[in-house]
Amino acid sequence: MTYTQILATLFLLFLLIAIFWRMFIKKSKSTHAPFPKAWKSILTQKVLFYQELSPPERIRFQQNLQSFLDKVRITGVGTEVDDVDKLLVGASAVIPLFGFPGWGYRTLNEVLLYDGTFNRDFETQQGEERNILGMVGGTGMTGTMILSKPSLHEGFDQYSNQHVGIHEFVHLLDRADGAADGIPEMMMQQPFLIPWVKMIHKEIKAIQDGASDIDDYGSTNEAEFFSVVSEYFFKSPRLLEKRHPELYGMLESIFRQDLKK
Numbered sequence: 333m334t335y336t337q338i339l340a341t342l343f344l345l346f347l348l349i350a351i352f353w354r355m356f357i358k359k360s361k362s363t364h365a366p367f368p369k370a371w372k373s374i375l376t377q378k379v380l381f382y383q384e385l386s387p388p389e390r391i392r393f394q395q396n397l398q399s400f401l402d403k404v405r406i407t408g409v410g411t412e413v414d415d416v417d418k419l420l421v422g423a424s425a426v427i428p429l430f431g432f433p434g435w436g437y438r439t440l441n442e443v444l445l446y447d448g449t450f451n452r453d454f455e456t457q458q459g460e461e462r463n464i465l466g467m468v469g470g471t472g473m474t475g476t477m478i479l480s481k482p483s484l485h486e487g488f489d490q491y492s493n494q495h496v497g498i499h500e501f502v503h504l505l506d507r508a509d510g511a512a513d514g515i516p517e518m519m520m521q522q523p524f525l526i527p528w529v530k531m532i533h534k535e536i537k538a539i540q541d542g543a544s545d546i547d548d549y550g551s552t553n554e555a556e557f558f559s560v561v562s563e564y565f566f567k568s569p570r571l572l573e574k575r576h577p578e579l580y581g582m583l584e585s586i587f588r589q590d591l592k593k
């Protein structure tokens with residue numbers, strides 16, 4: 333065989349492996365039970381993001397949500413967990429990754445729902461400074477996220493300006509590259525990195541100078557900034573686009589989602 337023939341044979345072999353691999357992957361997918369009707373109506377009532385999707389996108393949303401719930405346990409601590417609670421946790425997970433088909437939260441095993449906001453000692457009923465709405469990956473809690481159940485629900489209320497579910501899941505995306513620095517490198521292309529860092533610092537300064545409508549908590553550090561503006565992006569995309577067009581454009585390219593249409 334000539335060198336060219338060897339190359340051609342190798343190429344064909346590679347192509348065949350790729351085709352079989354795809355078939356295998358395709359087969360192993362879509363083993364979900366049908367999506368319950370009651371769940372669809374919960375999503376339609378509670379999740380604006382879902383309401384605004386096209387019918388095929390809604391099906392993809394449902395599939396992603398089922399994959400998430402198959403993998404991640406949702407446990408109530410001092411409170412019951414019903415289907416609405418589970419779907420709201422799942423929706424919070426699916427929304428930030430909707431532009432990345434096939435991606436998931438590899439490091440997350442369990443979400444704990446508390447009966448209210450809590451403090452550093454995880455107290456919800458007594459003790460000081462019980463003002464934490466959610467937390468992920470703190471000391472000794474690898475693979476676990478905590479959300480205040482009432483705050484999770486409030487996040488889906490369009491009149492509230494927070495969304496703790498999205499906030500905490502975005503922290504996980506930020507940390508997927510190993511650093512909690514507000515730069516989700518796995519979601520970003522190289523040329524955007526430096527402009528993004530500059531934009532973060534400019535916007536944090538504006539918050540500190542009282543010249544921004546972005547929540548003050550966003551000026552805590554780069555990681556909190558990214559989570560806070562992500563809440564804004566997913567809750568009020570049109571307002572964000574109007575008031576901060578450059579920031580909106582950057583988030584649109586990070587999340588690969590155009591929400592202003």
Ligand SMILES: [Zn+2]
Pocket residue numbers: 499503555556559
């Ligand atoms: Zn945070």
